Amino acid sequence: MMPTFPVAAVSDHNYVKPVEQLSSHTSPRKSALRKTIHRQRVVISRLRKKIHLHSSRSRNPLMANDLMSHPVAKFFTRQLQLNSRSKYGCRYAVQDKNFAISLYYASPKAYRLCAKMFCLPSVFNDSFVVTMHEFAARFM
Numbered sequence: 351m352m353p354t355f356p357v358a359a360v361s362d363h364n365y366v367k368p369v370e371q372l373s374s375h376t377s378p379r380k381s382a383l384r385k386t387i388h389r390q391r392v393v394i395s396r397l398r399k400k401i402h403l404h405s406s407r408s409r410n411p412l413m414a415n416d417l418m419s420h421p422v423a424k425f426f427t428r429q430l431q432l433n434s435r436s437k438y439g440c441r442y443a444v445q446d447k448n449f450a451i452s453l454y455y456a457s458p459k460a461y462r463l464c465a466k467m468f469c470l471p472s473v474f475n476d477s478f479v480v481t482m483h484e485f486a487a488r489f490m
Contacts, residue, residue: 425449432469442471 376384418426425446432440442450450470454461464470 421445429468437469440469440471447471 454473
């Protein structure tokens with residue numbers, strides 16, 4: 351036989367109360383936390399939409415263009431990616447470094463002009479200077 355409990359003892363617990371009574375009793379702290387959670391969910395949904403928007407676009411819109419050759423299209427695609435980064439966080443591809451070296455070796459003035467328009471590696475970087483000397487040694 352099941353033990354029986356007095357009604358007053360069982361109804362004092364929160365899990366026995368109906369849902370309407372639980373949600374109607376909110377403290378200021380709970381309402382503030384609910385607002386924070388709601389704001390964070392909105393931010394998360396906006397970021398998910400932004401990710402979906404960027405992933406739904408083609409990765410290299412310039413690659414589909416028949417007016418440019420493949421290396422030129424890749425160069426402009428990398429420049430678009432580098433443009434959105436900080437100048438201290440740029441990571442250059444080997445092709446970009448070789449292009450900058452060959453451009454500087456051909457004409458330092460042309461390099462300075464292109465460096466104003468594009469994100470090119472700095473000439474004053476030690477590894478860049480060493481690579482430039484190795485590049486020049488190949489042609490001598």
